[in-house]
Amino acid sequence: MHEMSLTEGVVRILEDQAAQHGFARVKTVWLEIGELSTVVPDSMEFCFAAVAKGSPITADARLEIIRVPGQAWCLDCARNVAVTSRADLCPDCGGGKLAITGGEEMRVKELEVE
């Protein structure tokens, strides 16, 4: 359940941003969560509902998770292919020579604040 500490990290980032940019509360926060990252979005939403209450800045914030699809470069096909796990084989050639090129994100992308 590391989503709990990741979510605490998100709230800390929001508090830091509030101090830096001088806003009172966050209305919406958009996270980019890659399909290949270690985060389960449902679990993050569950944690956020609990953790955000602890800070006046985030107490009413809405969480929006933008899923970033997994992508890998297949060395044999010499092109990008879609993957849903690090353990996937190339969907076209069935080979295993894949280098992940997208979907590892765990980012606070933007905030709507007031």
Place this chain on the structure above:
Amino acid sequence: MCTVCGCGDAKVEHDHAHAHDHEHPHTHPHGHEHHEHHEHHHYGTGLAGVHVPGLSQGRILQIEQDILGANNAVAERNRTLLAAKGIFALNLVSSPGSGKTTLLCRTVAALKDKFPLAVIEGDQQTSFDADRIRATGVPALQINTGKGCHLDASMIESALPRLAPEDDSVLFVENVGNLVCPAAFDLGEAYKVAILSVAEGEDKPLKYPDMFHAAGMMVLNKIDLLPYVDFDVARCIDFARRVNPDIVVLQLSARTGAGFDEWLAWIVEGRRRAAALRARPDHG
């Protein structure tokens, strides 16, 4: 005011400066995408869901911050400190019961007369593991994470001054037994070492790909049990290489000592390099 996105009034803040003076029609020639019209950006709480600039729509801040950024910054501080002291640090990760502590006890017993060692033990509760290490005469610090499922970089940062590992030593960090969460948290170690016992499933590298992807080495432990279990070593190594083509694999038994020479030699070499880099940091 732009009626598409309200960009004339809504404030957009960036960490970098840029002039927001584009001409309509609505093109955004600058090289980032803060004004992409995600449908969720601007539906706001205005009447009829329309965005009415000037009427208390919140402003949008683009921050693009890595959620693990704070942990990673502390991990880098740890790494710098360890490098300055020539300390070779290993982060041992595995599921509970893979034999991490037995491996560690045998390892420190074999190496403690060669050079200084130190151990940080992470568990949710008890100091049993640190007690086992201290019984070998090597300094050990227990971190109890309580409900926490992993060690993070700041726990290591606060443990280091208390443990005070010597220059040119080897620091072993035994993480909480868990093949999921510790994968995401850099502690500042040189390598994560994933320990998998042959009493577990050979498909663990595929079931927990993040951990085997993050690890520099996979140690297959309890190989003395191979005659009694259905564990296909070659398949397991194939699976591990599929998620991490560069992973180094060692096979050993922490109980009998089989395969231990190679493991110890790898640690000795890692420690030699860390010490050499401390002595000549500009050659790093």
